[in-house]
């Protein structure tokens with residue numbers, strides 16, 4: 001892996017978190033538990049800024065006290081008013097002014113604002129030659145080409161492994177292990193919440209109750225209609241198409257069919273016909289070579305590959321010219337640890353590229 005530009009004064013890796021909700025807190029908790037997760041224990045990290053929208057913001061050039069910050073969020077739901085590192089900085093000002101090596105963008109996906117303000121946060125970091133890691137899909141879905149070009153120009157890195165299938169290495173797989181191989185078509189179940197809600201409907205839960213379960217687990221989007229109406233899938237398939245097929249597909253160009261109208265009865269009736277509903281995403285090029293995308297509810301026969309993807313699982317199929325068809329499947333629960341690991345794995349990759 002090539003080495004990249006900005007190193008500042010070297011150790012530790014100085015990180016600014018823009019957004020610090022479910023994913024950020026889980027990443028913090030992993031770092032506090034080296035016995036359980038020894039593989040990431042040597043990630044020497046100084047958190048120079050923690051920015052939230054309503055729970056307060058902290059900044060300290062030597063690194064905020066992360067265990068204390070996590071404890072305050074857990075016990076009070078916000079940073080203490082008398083916390084010595086309290087600041088009034090917002091995400092953009094922090095990105096423009098604080099001294100950090102890496103900005104980690106983990107604020108919520110905003111479809112109506114076409115990925116803003118996350119795009120501006122990442123742009124501000126890259127413009128200063130600082131690296132950016134995003135779990136927020138907005139920057140990859142709406143501004144991939146611009147941000148990659150900016151990163152290249154400034155000698156910075158723009159990493160995005162967490163944006164699709166949590167921390168499962170789909171971008172790294174294609175970018176690092178498939179040199180020379182072209183991805184021709186992408187297909188998959190990419191939204192875990194809708195898959196889990198469909199399982200809940202099959203068990204007889206109402207749509208609202210099934211969504212509540214996903215919200216309580218922290219896997220639903222801040223606005224769960226993004227999950228149910230195919231927006232999250234449209235954003236992810238755009239991110240994949242842009243990253244793996246060299247395209248410029250935006251989520252608004254992706255055809256969507258949502259599932260908010262489903263009930264336990266409609267799902268049960270499909271079962272009596274030997275069918276199961278799934279939210280499927282696809283990206284392909286048409287005869288003129290134009291990139292197309294779809295994120296839509298489909299009825300599949302029970303013996304179809306995707307019909308077997310259960311619970312909050314996800315699956316991705318890549319059709320390629322040199323490797324035929326590749327499938328990556330994520331199973332095993334609803335913990336946010338794999339998502340937080342995605343962010344930490346990008347930070348570990350960056351640390352190695354910076355030769356710290």
Ligand SMILES: NC(=O)C1=CN([C@@H]2O[C@H](COP(=O)(O)OP(=O)(O)OC[C@H]3O[C@@H](n4cnc5c(N)ncnc54)[C@H](OP(=O)(O)O)[C@@H]3O)[C@@H](O)[C@H]2O)C=CC1
Pocket residue numbers: 018019020021022023024051052053054055056091105106107108109117135136137162163164166218219220221222336339
């Ligand atoms: N949860 C998951 O399973 C996965 C999530 N992701 C993506 O990761 C990102 C974070 O997810 P998650 O942690 O679950 O989200 P949460 O809603 O739990 O947390 C979002 C955080 O961002 C803060 N925030 C909101 N608006 C702004 C803003 N304008 N500037 C700075 N901070 C802001 C929130 O503050 P406050 O609480 O005060 O509003 C909160 O701290 C999202 O983009 C999501 O799509 C990706 C993969 C999986």
Ligand SMILES: N[C@@H](CC=O)C(=O)O
Pocket residue numbers: 163165166190191192193194219220221227232
């Ligand atoms: N809401 C998303 C979270 C991860 O991207 C999902 O359910 O897949």
